Amino acid sequence: MAKITFVEHDGKEHSFEVENGLSVMEGAVKNMVPGIDADCGGACACATCMVYIEPEWAAKLPAVDSQEETMLSFSDHATSESRLACQIKVSAAVEGLRVKMPKSQH
Amino acid sequence: MEDIVIVGAGHAAGQAVASLRADGFTGPIRLIGDEPYLPYQRPPLSKKFLSGELDVERVYFKPPAFYEQAQVDVRLGLSVTGIDRAGHRLLTDKGEAIPYGKLILATGSRVRRLSIPGSDLVGIHYLRSIHDVEAMRAEFRPGARLVVVGGGYIGLEVAAVAAKLGLSVTVIEAADRVLARVTAPVISAFYQRVHGEEGVQIRTGLGVAGFTGVSRVEGVEVAGGEVIPADVVVVGVGILANVELAVEAGLRVEDGIVVDEFCRTDDPDILAIGDCTRHPNGIYGRTLRLESVHNALEQAKTASATLTGSLKAYVQVPWFWSDQFDLKLQIAGLSQGHDTIVVRGNPEEGRSFAVFYLKGGVLIAVDAVNRPMEFLTARQLIATHAEIAPARLADETINMKQIAG
CATH class of the missing domain: 3.50.50.60 (FAD/NAD(P)-binding domain)
Known part of the structure; x- marks a missing residue:
């Protein structure tokens, strides 16, 4: 389990304990966090689960692979802090992770 | 209300x-x-x-x-x-x-169900629901002989999973190539090559005549009379x-x-x-x-x-995906009616390339294998009825983001 905090575009926060092995996207969907669509269900095919990761966390997460990098490059609101939440696996290593959601996924 | x-x-x-x-x-x-x-x-x-x-x-x-x-x-x-x-x-x-x-x-x-001799034998599965998969998975034991009837996306995805689970897998397809209904021959040939490399046997041009077995399926009889031995069968015919x-x-x-x-x-x-x-x-x-x-x-x-009172017309470029082995196929648009096919990358070696479909010079679809950039660019270009020179699409020295020129 890891505690993950999801921060909506307007600053509203939601914190949950998410089981190991799930993705951060699944943690959001399971807990009905608004702002993460995940149209493809986690296949890294749609870029509708984009989140912003604070810089101090970015280095602690597994690197972005080329598929994710390309998907992100087409996401309207992506920045250098963006990741796809479906590609971040939950484990003790992400305890305390904070992710921010964009205004819209489209 | x-x-x-x-x-x-x-x-x-x-x-x-x-x-x-x-x-x-x-x-x-x-x-x-x-x-x-x-x-x-x-x-x-x-x-x-x-x-x-x-x-x-x-x-x-x-x-x-x-x-x-x-x-x-x-x-x-x-x-x-x-x-x-x-x-x-x-x-x-x-x-x-x-x-x-x-x-x-x-x-x-x-699912479309077969109605041919033996088609109600135990061990013949279709795939549409959780229940279907639970029943099928219980019979997917390493070493078991699986025959997949139908070389469409569902059949090939099942074949890929089964091969990784250690089953001995044969796919039979009535057309002369897999994915014939939806893709160009170059894509079909590529998937047949990769499945072969991963240990799946693909046999095309082979229609199913019936199934053999007493209560449980034991074989798949194909046109010409040959019986392919099977411990379990999955049918994916649309x-x-x-x-x-x-x-x-x-x-x-x-x-x-x-x-x-x-x-x-x-x-x-x-x-x-x-x-x-x-x-x-x-x-x-x-x-x-x-x-x-x-x-x-x-x-x-x-x-x-x-x-809820705000009419918003549906205007969408269709898109689809299929995961098999380490291949992520992303499809945008519909290729029916194309007059030109352009290949970007080399489908005969490696596992990354894209095929573009054009009609009257206009891009109408793409099949992209491990090529998200081609997929995403094409998806945008299809929506705008972009005309793109085939030579540019094929030229890998031109970045996809500049492809529309």
Whole structure:
């Protein structure tokens, strides 16, 4: 389990304990966090689960692979802090992770 | 406020609930599904759910609490047997009459079943539901001989998972190549090569005549009389839209329930969404019936907008994906009617390339294997009817983002 905090575009926060092995996207969907669509269900095919990761966390997460990098490059609101939440696996290593959601996924 | 009843409990139905509440509909919503499950995602069924990487809970579209919070009256395991349009009510297999104000038909599709000698033997499976996959997976033991009938996406995805689980897999396809209905020969040849490299035997140009066995299937008899030994069989020969309710209710149906760009049928109180619809597509200038998650989600959003008083026409470039081994195939657009095929990259070596389809110089579709950039660029260009010189598409020294020139 890891505690993950999801921060909506307007600053509203939601914190949950998410089981190991799930993705951060699944943690959001399971807990009905608004702002993460995940149209493809986690296949890294749609870029509708984009989140912003604070810089101090970015280095602690597994690197972005080329598929994710390309998907992100087409996401309207992506920045250098963006990741796809479906590609971040939950484990003790992400305890305390904070992710921010964009205004819209489209 | 009129109550809304949704018939069907797949992707489209789940999204319709979410969108109706997000769009501010506060009236009663009732969801009726004939399966015992809340709306779930079907794409993983032939992929990570079959392989055992995902359990049932992880394929749900939304968690059970979502429906409680949305105050949806969920009725599962209930089949709607008729629509009484004059009386504004549904009839069910349990003898109930359920009233509706507005009705959304999200009845989806079902597998096409074979009706040939031996086709009812134990051990012959189809893949559409959680239940189907659970039954199939129980028989996927390492070393077992699996024969997959049909070399479409479902058949090839099952073959890929089974090969990784250690089964001995043969795919038989009646056409002269796999994926013949939907892709160019170069894609078919590529998938046949990779499946061969991964230990799957693919045999094309071979129709199925019947199945042998006493109570359980023991073999697949193909045209010419040869019997291919099988411990388990999976048949993937296409799906059919569930239109019977609409037909019996007298709604307009043409291989799909006919709807307009706002998902309205010819009855002002009945909408239809997802696989079961025949709908206009402005980008292609014709009507389509699609078997896809993207269409299910987008039509659900369109229907919700229609019902909450803000008409938003459905205009979408269809897209699809298929995961097999380490191949991520992403498809944008529809290739039917193409006159030119352009290959970018080398499909004969490695596992990364894209095929573009053009009609009259205009890009209409792409099949991209491990090429997200080609997929995403093409998806945008298709929407704008972009004309692109074939030589530029084929030239890998030109970055995809500059391809439109």
